[in-house]
Structure formats: C-alpha cells, structure tokens
Amino acid sequence: MATSAFQRLPGFRDFPPEELALRSHIQEAWRRVSRRYGFQEYDGPPLEPLELYVEKSGAEIVGQLYNFTDKGEREVALRPEMTPSLARILGDRSRGMSKPIRWFSTPQLFRYERQQRGRLREHFQWNVDIVGEEDVAADAEVLAVAIDGLRELGLGPDDFRARVSDRRLLREVLLAVGVEEERLPTAFGIIDKLERMPRDKARATLLKDAKLGSAETDGLLELLDSAGLDAVRARFGDRGAVAAELARLAQYLGALEAMGLGAFVQFDLRIVRGLAYYTGIVFELFDRKGALRAICGGGRYDRLLELVGGEPLPAVGFGMGDVVLGELLAERGLLPAYERALDYFVVAVSPEQRAQALRIAHTLRDRGSSVAYALKAELGVTKQLKAADREGAKEVLIVGPDELARGCVVAKNMESGGEREIALSELT
C-alpha cells in the first residue's frame, strides 16, 4: 500500500467525511436521547493526572493507561474513562448544586493496548450519570437511557439485551453460600470471568481461591447459571439481607417494566463489572447473538466522589463506546449511506454572469441555505452540472444571459430534471 511519509499511530482512526458522518449519526442519537431525559452535557480535559486513575479504577485499567511524563515532570494519562473526571469536576462544585445532578458527555477516551476487533486505542464513549440520588429509580432511569440510545439507532429487543445484577445481592448470596468476608473480592473476580472460563477451571478456582467447599461450589455455579431472580429467592429468600436486596432489584426491574422496556432486561447474577468502584446495581448491554463485546456497561458507584475528595454523593451511570456499537449497526444494516447534500448549486452560463451568480449564491447563504458553485469561472455548463450532481445539489440555479435579460434565472430540480423560472428579485 502506498504510504505517505507519516503513518497514523496504531489504534487511531482518521475520520474523512464518510466516516465522520457515521460517527456523528451515533453521537447525535446519543445527544437527542440524553436531552430527552433532561440530561445536561459537560466535558473535561482529555489529559489528566495519572493518580486520578491509579487507586480509583482498579488495576485492570491502570495497566492499559496511555500515560507518560510531560515536560513539567508530571505523570499524566490520556483519560481511559470519564467517571473519575466527572467525580473530580463535581467534587469541586457539587455542594452548591441542586440534586440529583443529571449530566452526560461524549468524550474521546484512550488506552494503550494492542488493538483487536472492537477495541482500538481510542474511542468515543457516551457517558450518562445521575449523581446525588440513592433511590433505585435513578438506576432504572440510567439503564432506560442506555436502552433508548440503542433504540434511537434502530436496534430492538431482537438485537440486544441488558443483563443486570447487583453487587450487594451477589455479596449476600456469596456470604449465604459460605464465602468468607475477606474472600469476597476474589469470588467477585472469578464470577466476573466465569463466562470466559471453562467449567472445570471455574470450579477449581472457586474451590481453591474462594475457599469454598465442593458442594457449595456446585450449588453456587448452578445458581449463577439459572440466571433468574426466582432461583435466588427460592434458595435464599428467607434470609433477611438477601430478601432486602431482592426487593430492591424487583423494584428496579418493575420500573423498567413499567416503562415498557421489560423485553430488553434480564437478571443475571454473573454480571459483576471489572471496575473496582461499583457498589450496587451493575449492568451490561450485549448483542443478542453474543458475537460482539459488551456494547455498554455501567452501574452504581456510591463512594467514588468521596474517594476523589468531594462531597459523599451516591451516583449511577454508564459508558457506551462507539466502536462495538458501530460494528453492530453495520451488521444490522442500520448505518445510513453517506450522501452529500446541498440546497443549491449556482451555474453561471458564461463568465459574464459570474458576478450575478455570486450575488445570488451569497443572498441564499445569508438566508440559511447551503449553496455552492464552480470555483473555476470558465467551466462550461455541462461541467458545472456534473459538479452540482457530485455535490448533491437539490436544485441548480442557471444564470444565463437570456434569462437575465428577462429578469429571472432557471431553477432545475436535479432529481426530477424539471425546470422552472425564478424572478431575480426573489434572489437578491
């Protein structure tokens, strides 16, 4: 492949107009849905102090940071996720803000890792968060936004589903099964990886690392596989702590059901999420076929704002990346064909009409229309029409000596080919 002297950095994308149109298609849908739910848009710096991520996000993210030392000897990182920045921004000003705070953003995020399908070193991620509301209704609202973001792009219940769980419930279930308190993080880690692990390995790991008995392990695995609230209720519903968590989850699922989004939601105790800061309900959105990576992930993180030095505020939110989503949309034929669009293309039949054509073009632009014309003044009418066609003009205004003499121009509709005359007085 002929290469220019400078190559693009690996894992980064160029966005020529056709590609940018696809990206915008997605981002504009995200924005429409966010605003429909009453969220306000914000942004932060793409470069942050390294330590913002080191303790807060867990080792998983830190190992993949795109970080370096700047000229001021500061350890910095390109942001790998938005939530820590949000926490910092709110830490500075949330005390004076009315709650709940509903904010969204579509930042470009970065990671340093070898790229593969659905994962580059850079992507755009839709972040939606509700801060300052502990009610489970906030959790439901946030998941509803995520689901509607995908619906807005044409995806339905046959295309994707949300798998939801609650870390508090999982914690109580694990305690009930007999996992020791200090083994809980280990057990969480194993369950998070369960689906990517062979059965016997999962079993062996639970036995060894989570220090579970053989019968308990089998019981737990069976429960996780059953993927139903009823199974949990049947086995542990009589335990007060479990029952309380089940009640909250039922309320959550009920809210989504009431919104008419029940078909998209499925309880699944195996959803844990890798990030360390999640504290409650967590969820992930997957394509139905299970062929792609998770499209979206999120959950409740009630301690994070405190951790970065802010007001202790409960929070819930999600991130949805553009790369996997773009793949899914392409697969389903839901990406729009790229086309150029122009309201008018002004043709001067000969250079003598050039000044008049420029005047018309500018008048129309002042009125808000998109207008172009051939920059080379000496092009023939044929070439100008070809150019008009290429640029996607809806209508071509032909400015010629005969028409000018009669005080008008010819307006040619480029789709039908039909022509009509417009008085010059209407165009200047």
Added chain:
RNA sequence: GUGGGCGUAGCUCAGCUGGUUAGAGCGCCUGACUGUGGCUCAGGAGGUCGGGGGUUCAAGUCCCCUCGCUCACCCCA
C-alpha cells in the same frame, strides 16, 4: 506482552511450481457534449508490488529483519 493470518493502483482484488515493458473492475481526469447532470462510448493519469537486507542469471513470487493491518490470548474503557 504472546501466538496465527495478511500487506500488489484511491478502493476491492487477480498475478500458476521465481522468467519479457505488473493486470481487471470500480473511482478519478479528458473528450464525444463551448446553455443542461445521471446513462453510454473512446482515451488518459495513477504502482519504489509496505520498508530494508539476502539468495539467484532473474524476486510481486523464496529467506531474514522491520513497520503496519487483522484475529485470538492476556485483559476489558
């Protein structure tokens, strides 16, 4: 970080076991068509065969290195 596959025109690709001036389709440019686009026809431009080194009389083709892409692992925004 580990392993597999792949790099030929702007794009998609063809080039048999090494053998003359490296091809096709699409796109682009020009003309047929100096006041009417799409369609058609004719012509044209465009390649250090990713880069470097080696083997050979001869390398797009074989070998080594390197860069990039891609898939998987690790991990998972």
